[in-house]
Amino acid sequence: MKFIPVVFCISFLLIGSTSSVEIEAVDDSDLVHLITGEDNVIALFTKANCESCDELETVVENIQDDLKTHLSAVVVKSMNSHMTGIYNPSKEPALVYFRRGLPLLYHGPITEDDIMHTFSENRDPVVKELSDNNFEHLTQAATGATTGDWFVFFYSNDCVVCQRLYAVWEAVGAALKRRMNVARINRLEYGISTARRFNVRESPEFLFIRQGKYFRYRLKEYTPSSFIDFAQNIHLQKTKPEAVPPLSSPIDDFLNDNVKSILGHPQLYSYGIVGIAVLALAVFLCKCVCSKKSKTTAEKKKAK
The missing domain is CATH 1.20.5 (Single alpha-helices involved in coiled-coils or other helix-helix interfaces)
Known part of the structure; x- marks a missing residue:
């Protein structure tokens, strides 16, 4: 009779030691303090009564020790945050990797291996920053030469929608980086001449450049899936190609x-x-x- 309680206690301790630890919860002010600091931060945006949120939270709980160890990241969760829409237009659930403030929205299967792989492979910014000075040299847009396809996001600092797409665009870059180049350019500052060259008059605007031609992304759905599908199935889209304009002279x-x-x-x-x-x-x-x-x-x- 004395043996049963001992076995029960040992079993209880083993179960307790293998269960995952809950993710630390923070409010918006704490989160702002974290992501504006020097640390890498992985933030789970979640809400109550959300089955997909619970599923993602369980997966992140299981790997949070690995995330902390391998990425030197702080792992937190924020319930019903007012900041969710800044990083994910689709709202909760959202998992965002802040690399010293620069956000990457996770886009992929909700599995431990996929999340670890995506974040481990993208510890640095994926999206290239272009300007009038380097645009043609890097893209070789007019010649359609050897640098490959380019998917370019024209933004401006006064554009609220643009600011909410930085994490999304990093997700697009992470998904497509082995197939093409994903970049962005400030159309009102360092990319004025380039924006004029391609007749880009508003923000945001997205151009897919391939072999001396370019295609305008005309959809108003700003999600990683929509952008990725457009880039991978460009010939299937109802988008008329335009010839890349020649470089303008000084x-x-x-x-x-x-x-x-x-x-x-x-x-x-x-x-x-x-x-x-x-x-x-x-x-x-x-x-x-x-x-x-x-x-x-x-x-x-x-x-x-």
């Missing part, structure tokens, strides 16, 4: 910038019109004076 950029500046300021535009009129009048008077002098000189020669 003179063209200078003239475009100055014309845009003048048109954007009505007062400068008025001054410009007046200036052109004055210049035209001066040229006309100069011609009249020169013509009169020539006529007088000719008459004097004829009189001699």
Whole structure:
């Protein structure tokens, strides 16, 4: 009779030692403090009465020790967070890997191995940052040469939607990085000339560049699945390809910038019109004076 309680206690201890430990819960203020610090952070965004949330939470609980050890990451969860939509348009559940603040939204099967593999393979930023200075050199868009296909996100700092797509776009980059290049460019700062070249007039906009042609992503569904499907099945989409425009010359950029500046300021535009009129009048008077002098000189020669 004394043997049964001992066995029961040992079994209980074994079960307790193998069960997973709950993920530390934090509120939004704590989460902001964590992701703006120096640590890597893996955050699970979840909510109550959500079966898929519970499924993901169980998987993360089982591997949180590995995540902490191999990625040197803090693992936390946030219930009913107001920040979820910033990183995942589809809301809960969402698993986000903050690499010193830069977010990567997990997109893939809800399995321990897949999550570990994705995060381990993407400890650094996946998306390339382009500018007017390096765009053509890196993409070789006009020649369709050897650097492969490019999927480019045109963004701007004043675009709220763009800010909510950074984690999504990193997820796209992680999923496609062995097939193509995924990049982004600030169309109102370091990518003004490139945006003008491709007639990109708003944010966000997405272009898929392949072999001297480019395709515009015209859907309004901004999820990793939608972007990835578009990139992998580009020829099946109802998107008309356009020829990549040639590079503009520095003179063209200078003239475009100055014309845009003048048109954007009505007062400068008025001054410009007046200036052109004055210049035209001066040229006309100069011609009249020169013509009169020539006529007088000719008459004097004829009189001699």
